[in-house]
Amino acid sequence: MYTTDLKKTEEIDITPDKMKEKGRVTVRWLLGEPEGAPNFEMRYFSLTGDVATDWHSHDWEHEVFIVAGKGKCRSEDGERDLKPGDAVFVASGEQHHFICGGEKLDFICVVPRGTRNI
Amino acid sequence: MYTTDLKKTEEIDITPDKMKEKGRVTVRWLLGEPEGAPNFEMRYFSLTGDVATDWHSHDWEHEVFIVAGKGKCRSEDGERDLKPGDAVFVASGEQHHFICGGEKLDFICVVPRGTRNI
Numbered sequence: 001m002y003t004t005d006l007k008k009t010e011e012i013d014i015t016p017d018k019m020k021e022k023g024r025v026t027v028r029w030l031l032g033e034p035e036g037a038p039n040f041e042m043r044y045f046s047l048t049g050d051v052a053t054d055w056h057s058h059d060w061e062h063e064v065f066i067v068a069g070k071g072k073c074r075s076e077d078g079e080r081d082l083k084p085g086d087a088v089f090v091a092s093g094e095q096h097h098f099i100c101g102g103e104k105l106d107f108i109c110v111v112p113r114g115t116r117n118i
Numbered sequence: 119m120y121t122t123d124l125k126k127t128e129e130i131d132i133t134p135d136k137m138k139e140k141g142r143v144t145v146r147w148l149l150g151e152p153e154g155a156p157n158f159e160m161r162y163f164s165l166t167g168d169v170a171t172d173w174h175s176h177d178w179e180h181e182v183f184i185v186a187g188k189g190k191c192r193s194e195d196g197e198r199d200l201k202p203g204d205a206v207f208v209a210s211g212e213q214h215h216f217i218c219g220g221e222k223l224d225f226i227c228v229v230p231r232g233t234r235n236i
Binding site: 002037075080092 | 119120121122123124125148149153154155156157158160162179181183185191193194195196198200201203204205206207208209210212214226228230
């Protein structure tokens with residue numbers, strides 16, 4: 001068994017350049033390859049202010065759970081409002097981004113192992 | 119993109135028989151095979167009262183994130199206190215259970231696809 005405390009993990013700033021004056025996007029890796037996870041990795045994203053993650057796609061899926069705050073997920077499919085307790089599945093290859101809708105948007109995002117540095 | 123609201127998913131009662139007078143253990147499947155997820159499935163567990171999940175092991179891992187409440191995870195390794203923001207990795211084959219430590223313990227638990235009915 002391995003346990004970790006969100007606040008003790010490294011907070012990595014991934015704010016897109018064009019948004020650096022508007023707010024902040026960070027990610028913390030909670031569980032994954034370094035902790036012995038064989039199949040998938042769990043991250044914690046935190047968006048504060050008037051920001052969004054990059055509009056992008058990749059060859060793997062996202063499974064997301066909204067922990068706090070409010071916002072939206074936009075994809076090729078359209079746009080959905082998000083609140084704590086909502087879950088989102090974004091398919092491999094689907095263009096998407098997450099948008100902070102107020103003070104903050106915090107969520108868990110699980111991805112397949114092996115996608116950390118690509 | 120697929121989204122769901124925790125409160126709209128089916129709440130499945132999995133309270134162990136010997137605990138039915140002490141509280142309740144429920145699981146809600148948020149994202150998985152039926153929603154097109156190819157690799158892993160996300161569930162939401164809620165323990166209320168003086169209850170715990172069964173002491174058990176299985177041939178797959180857990181990746182857990184504590185959403186609300188407090189409690190413990192006990193495994194062959196020992197026991198760890200849990201609070202919101204903590205993450206837990208339980209390895210394949212490791213005996214473990216989750217214990218409610220007060221009014222409630224709510225957590226996300228991600229497992230590999232294909233383990234739902236075994």
